[in-house]
Amino acid sequence: MSVLEGKELRVVGFLCNWCSYGGADTAGVGRFTQPTDLRIIRVPCSGRINPLFVMKALVGGADGVLVSGCHPRDCHYAEGNYYARRRLEVLKGLLPVLGIDPRRFEYTWVSASEGQRWQHVVETFTAQIHALGPAQPFAGASRPADRHRPDAAAV
Amino acid sequence: MSIQDELKSAIKAALPDLSCVIGWGAGPEPLRAAPLFIRGEADLQNFSAGFLSVNNPALYLPALKGSKVGVVAKGCDARSVGQLATETLIIREEVHVIGYPCEGVIDVDKVAAALAGVCEPGEVGALREDGDNVALDTPKGEVRLAKKDIAADKCGRCIFPNAENADVFVGIRRAPTVVEDAYADIAAFEARGTEELKAFWEKEMSRCIRCYACRNACPLCVCRDHCIAASREPHWIGQTDDVPDKLFFQVIHAVHLSGRCTGCGECERACPLGIPVLKLKRALSRRVENLFGYKAGIATGTPPLLTFNIEESTIKERDW
Incomplete structure (x- = not known):
């Protein structure tokens, strides 16, 4: 999907398969319009999310990262989101010292039935990222055009 | 008996039950000590502990x-x-910790x-400790420096100068530098x-030579040959000398040490380019301390990132 130059930013979303991914689907089925900046990556559980996923996206030039999983007490695997909550909350402490605006990263909980909440979360977060503007990549970083695989970039 | 002699006799007393005792001995130059593996009493004559005992011997334990x-x-x-x-x-029982103040x-x-304009640190001929000062023999004569001016930054904020979990403690416990x-x-x-x-890290990391001395000197970096920085699949870091690749290694190191x-x-200290990489780790340590009240290496029990509370009193989630 091409980026609409100047209008669309790159927001990476890591979504739990069992809740938020379903919630995004519900929002789609319900035809709730949403901004199109978000690129969704489906993961089996928010507990699967290595904090380095978030950092890789941000250091690689993503404009924002949104993580969404099951509400506490509703984890499909009973306790994955509890671990995720601690990890992601700790991770927030790293962004400002690294020179990354901490507002570019957020995590939340959306269940599969909460289509409207999903729409609200995406709208709010995308607006927040647009207010911050495009992230300036670290010197030497190309935009995420798969710079480690020159053959893929050439295709 | 001086602390040195007391330490030597404590080591001597423990040696029969141990395969070796790790301490410090003379290093490559007068300003640097090096780790010393004491396997017999003969090695004890090279032992000394004190102002030059920079290296962390825990590095070798795993x-x-x-x-x-x-x-x-x-x-x-x-x-x-x-x-x-x-x-x-x-295994804690396998390690015999000999502490000193x-x-x-x-x-x-x-x-x-401090020696800028006088000589390079490698040209210092000898270092003599004299109470709160050190005297350095340089090609241009003796230079005296106050210990507190040339002590490591971490010593200025030290809250645990005495090995808290020592099996044998030698000498008199000293008061911490700060509470x-x-x-x-x-x-x-x-x-x-x-x-x-961001500009700061771009500048600092552009100097990084990817020697990974930071990783090799870290006592808690235990993955060694299985470090994800060396993995091709998944390919966390490329092989370029670009800032993002080099910075991302520091991010990996910091994240893997959070709460640890x-x-x-x-x-x-090991960084040959003097890049202040400890800052990233301290930022996460502060976060863990503030959120979970956990001081790594002092607190006992399950580390905070390996457990959870169903209701987290210190985590305030965003209200959308």
Whole structure:
């Protein structure tokens, strides 16, 4: 999907398969319009999310990262989101010292039935990222055009 | 009996039950001591502990798991031992910790700065300790420096100078330098703002030579040959010398040490380019301390990121 130059930013979303991914689907089925900046990556559980996923996206030039999983007490695997909550909350402490605006990263909980909440979360977060503007990549970083695989970039 | 002699007799007493005792001996130049593996009483004559005992001997412990080993430990080294034991990377009963009251250790980079215009640190002929000062023999005559001016930064915020978990403690416990580490350095650093800090890391990391001395000096970096930085699949880091690749390694190191780093500062000390990589780890340590009240290497029990509470009293989630 091409980026609409100047209008669309790159927001990476890591979504739990069992809740938020379903919630995004519900929002789609319900035809709730949403901004199109978000690129969704489906993961089996928010507990699967290595904090380095978030950092890789941000250091690689993503404009924002949104993580969404099951509400506490509703984890499909009973306790994955509890671990995720601690990890992601700790991770927030790293962004400002690294020179990354901490507002570019957020995590939340959306269940599969909460289509409207999903729409609200995406709208709010995308607006927040647009207010911050495009992230300036670290010197030497190309935009995420798969710079480690020159053959893929050439295709 | 001086502390040195007391330490030597404590080592001598422990040696029969141990395969070796790790301490410090003469290094490659007068300003630097080197780790010393004491296997017999004959090795004891090379032993000394004090202002030059910079290296963290806990670094060698995970590789020696399975044999009984002794370590002579400063307060910060003992924290590393404690954290390694908490994570069962070593078996605490196998390690005999000999503690002593640490008065701080040298930062050779600070000596180099103090000697600017006089000579290079490598040209110093001899170092003599004299109470709170050191006297250095340089080609241009003797230079006297106050220990507190050339001590490592970590010593200025030291809250555990005495090895807290020592099996044998030699000497008299000294009062900590400060009562609480308020992470004032990190707060001041953070206050410079994200734009300035981004430029700061771009400049600092552009100097990085990817030698991974920071990783090799870290007592809690235990993956060794299985470090994800060396993995091709998944390919976390490319092989370029671009800032993002080099910076991302530091991010990996910091994230993998969150809730584990004891702040011994070996990463930063080992860096041949003097890049202040400890700042990233301290930022996460502060976060973990504030959220979970956990001081790595001192606290016992499950590390905070390996457990959870269903209701987290200290985590305020965003209200959308």
